[in-house]
Amino acid sequence: MNIINPATEEVIATLEIDNQESVSDKLNLLRAGQKKWAALPVEDRLSCIVRFGDLVQENIKRLAEIMTAETGKPLQQSINEIRGAQNRVEHLKLNAEKWLASEIMHEGDTSEKIVYEPLGVIGNISAWNFPYNVGYNVFLYALVSGNAVLYKPSEFASMTGLEIRDLLWKSGVPQDVFECVIGEGNVGGMLLEADLDGYFFTGSYKTGKYIAEKVASKLVPVQLELGGKDPLYVMDDVADVEQAAINAAEGAFYNNGQSCCAIERIYVHEDIYDGFLKAFVQEVKGYKLGDPMLEDTFIGSLTRLPQRDILLDQIKDATSKGAELLAGGNAPERKGYFMEPTVLANVNHNMKVMMEESFGPVIGIQKVSNDEEALELMQDTEYGLTAAVFSSDQQRAEKVLSNLNTGTVYWNCCDRVSPNVPWSGRKNSGLGSTLSFMGIRAFVQPKAYHLRK
Numbered sequence: 361m362n363i364i365n366p367a368t369e370e371v372i373a374t375l376e377i378d379n380q381e382s383v384s385d386k387l388n389l390l391r392a393g394q395k396k397w398a399a400l401p402v403e404d405r406l407s408c409i410v411r412f413g414d415l416v417q418e419n420i421k422r423l424a425e426i427m428t429a430e431t432g433k434p435l436q437q438s439i440n441e442i443r444g445a446q447n448r449v450e451h452l453k454l455n456a457e458k459w460l461a462s463e464i465m466h467e468g469d470t471s472e473k474i475v476y477e478p479l480g481v482i483g484n485i486s487a488w489n490f491p492y493n494v495g496y497n498v499f500l501y502a503l504v505s506g507n508a509v510l511y512k513p514s515e516f517a518s519m520t521g522l523e524i525r526d527l528l529w530k531s532g533v534p535q536d537v538f539e540c541v542i543g544e545g546n547v548g549g550m551l552l553e554a555d556l557d558g559y560f561f562t563g564s565y566k567t568g569k570y571i572a573e574k575v576a577s578k579l580v581p582v583q584l585e586l587g588g589k590d591p592l593y594v595m596d597d598v599a600d601v602e603q604a605a606i607n608a609a610e611g612a613f614y615n616n617g618q619s620c621c622a623i624e625r626i627y628v629h630e631d632i633y634d635g636f637l638k639a640f641v642q643e644v645k646g647y648k649l650g651d652p653m654l655e656d657t658f659i660g661s662l663t664r665l666p667q668r669d670i671l672l673d674q675i676k677d678a679t680s681k682g683a684e685l686l687a688g689g690n691a692p693e694r695k696g697y698f699m700e701p702t703v704l705a706n707v708n709h710n711m712k713v714m715m716e717e718s719f720g721p722v723i724g725i726q727k728v729s730n731d732e733e734a735l736e737l738m739q740d741t742e743y744g745l746t747a748a749v750f751s752s753d754q755q756r757a758e759k760v761l762s763n764l765n766t767g768t769v770y771w772n773c774c775d776r777v778s779p780n781v782p783w784s785g786r787k788n789s790g791l792g793s794t795l796s797f798m799g800i801r802a803f804v805q806p807k808a809y810h811l812r813k
C-alpha cells in the first residue's frame with residue numbers, strides 16, 4: 361500500500377498489507393498471549409503503559425513529523441495531539457487499579473462479589489484524524505484491562521500505527537498481546553469475519569453502522585465512536601463578542617475542521633450577529649494555509665482528496681440556495697489536497713452544509729432571534745456528539761444544554777475531550793462510552809460470585 365503525503369502528493373512509503381492468512385495468524389498468536397497477559401497483576405500491565413507514555417513523549421518530534429507527513433496535520437497540532445494524549449496515561453495511572461479491582465457487594469453466610477474479567481482479544485478499527493487521542497481511548501484502556509488488541513489503524517495513519525506498535529513492544533507489552541493489521545477497508549472487513557471478543561470502532565457513521573450490522577450475530581460487545589454535526593450557539597450576552605468569534609473559529613478550523621467534535625454549524629443571536637460575523641471572518645482570513653511542516657501553518661492539507669469534492673459540493677449547494685460566501689470557497693491552485701478555510705453566512709437547514717458532516721474547513725453561520733429557535737435548530741440533526749453554548753449566564757446556557765440530545769455539552773468552550781468524563785455519541789454519533797471509569801469498564805465483563813461458607 362502506497363502512503364501518500366497529502367501536502368505534496370508524493371509517495372513516502374510502501375507498506376505490506378495484511379491478508380486473510382496473516383490476520384488469522386496474528387489472531388492465533390494474540391489468543392495465546394492474552395491469557396498470560398490477563399494473569400499479570402494490573403500494576404504490571406499498567407507499568408508497561410506508563411513506560412509507553414514516556415517513550416512516546418521522548419520521541420514526540422519524530423512521531424509528530426511522521427503523523428504530519430501522512431495526514432497533512434500542521435506539525436504544531438501533531439505535537440499538541442501527542443502531548444495532550446498523555447492525559448489518558450495519567451488517567452489510567454490514577455484510576456485503573458481502582459476500577460478494575462474486585463468488589464465485595466455483600467458479606468454474610470453467602471457473600472457476593474464482582475470480579476472484572478477482560479473481554480479477550482478485541483478488534484480496534486480506527487480513524488486517521490487523531491490517531492493518538494482516539495487510539496489511546498481504546499487500546500491503552502483495553503490493554504490495562506487484560507485484553508489483547510488487534511489494531512487496525514486507518515490506511516491514512518498506518519505509519520503512525522506501526523510506530524505505536526513498536527513503542528508498545530519496547531515498553532514491555534508482549535508481541536503476542538498487541539499487533540497491527542495494515543490495509544484499507546477490505547482488511548478491516550477481515551477483522552469482522554474473524555473470531556474476536558469485541559469490536560471497538562472509530563470512524564464514519566456509514567462504516568460504523570455496517571460494522572454493527574455485520575458482527576451483530578456474534579453477540580459480542582460493539583462500541584462505536586462516529587461522526588457529528590456539532591452546533592455552537594452564541595448568545596447575545598457573551599462578555600466579548602470578538603473573543604467569542606476567535607474561539608468559535610478555532611473550534612471550527614482546528615485540524616482543518618477534521619475533528620469529530622469540531623464545530624460544524626454556528627447559530628448567533630441577532631443582536632450580536634453583525635459584530636460576530638465581522639470578527640469571525642477577519643480571524644479566518646488571518647489563518648496561514650501552507651506547508652504543514654512549517655511551524656506557523658494553521659491550515660494544512662486535507663488528509664483525503666475525495667473530501668475536497670464533498671466540501672466544494674456543499675459550498676455550491678449553499679450559494680445556489682442563497683448563502684453568502686464571506687471567505688474562501690475554493691481549492692487553491694497548488695500541489696496537495698488543500699482547501700481554503702470557508703465561511704458561509706445567510707445559511708439555513710435546506711442546505712447540506714448545515715445538515716451533513718463537512719469534516720473540513722467549511723462553516724455555516726445562521727442568525728437566530730431567541731434561545732428557543734436556537735435550541736430547535738441545534739436539535740435538528742441525525743447526530744448527537746457534542747453541542748456548545750457561549751454565554752455569560754451559566755443558568756441560561758445550561759437550560760439549553762440540558763435539552764440537547766448529545767453525549768457531551770460545553771459552556772464557553774468546545775472541541776474538547778477529557779479522560780475524566782465519558783466520551784460518547786448518541787443517535788448516529790455512536791454507541792457506548794470510552795474514557796472515565798466507564799471507559800475502563802468498557803473493556804471488562806463482570807463475573808458475579810455467590811460464595812456460601
Ligand code: NAD
Nearest residue numbers: 486487488514544545548549563564567585586587588620
Ligand atoms: P471511515 O469510516 O472511512 O474509516 C474508519 C476505519 O474503518 C478505517 O480504518 C477504515 O479502513 C475502516 N473501514 C472502512 N470500511 C470498512 C469496512 N467495510 N469494514 C471494516 N473496516 C472498514 O472513517 P475515517 O474517514 O477514518 O474517519 C472519519 C470519521 O470518523 C468522521 O466521521 C469523524 O467524525 C469520525 N470520528 C469520530 C470520533 C469520535 O470519537 N466520535 C473520533 C474520530 C473520528
